[in-house]
Amino acid sequence: MKLITAIVRPERVDAIKTALFQAEVTGLSLSRVAGHGGEKTVLDMYRGQPLAYEFHEKVQLDIAVSEPFVERTIGTIVGAARTGQVGDGKIFVQPLDKVVRIRTGEEDADALTPVTLEPETARVR
Numbered sequence: 760m761k762l763i764t765a766i767v768r769p770e771r772v773d774a775i776k777t778a779l780f781q782a783e784v785t786g787l788s789l790s791r792v793a794g795h796g797g798e799k800t801v802l803d804m805y806r807g808q809p810l811a812y813e814f815h816e817k818v819q820l821d822i823a824v825s826e827p828f829v830e831r832t833i834g835t836i837v838g839a840a841r842t843g844q845v846g847d848g849k850i851f852v853q854p855l856d857k858v859v860r861i862r863t864g865e866e867d868a869d870a871l872t873p874v875t876l877e878p879e880t881a882r883v884r
Contacts, residue, residue: 760855765820767848778839788821798846825868
């Protein structure tokens with residue numbers, strides 16, 4: 760099991776989300792973050808005073824996946840996020856020691872598998 764953390768451009772999030780769902784990667788968390796990497800500092804003026812933007816707005820995706828989904832997830836993010844410009848982002852892959860689904864108590868790979876609706880529940884919705 761791995762935790763994949765991707766820091767990407769905000770304008771690429773919809774394309775990344777769509778691509779991940781098509782690749783059957785459905786469990787993810789999204790956070791707005793700011794950071795500084797290879798992008799240059801942007802200089803601007805505000806009320807006659809110089810202002811430097813050193814940190815750029817980004818989106819962080821956290822995705823816990825089982826081993827068979829690691830390369831698929833990375834490839835999907837790279838394919839959907841890449842613009843070819845500085846600031847496209849980074850992907851970090853870390854090992855996960857344990858995962859627990861709170862609702863059922865399932866652990867590890869069982870806790871990472873998508874939850875499907877039971878036939879009775881699906882009819883009601």
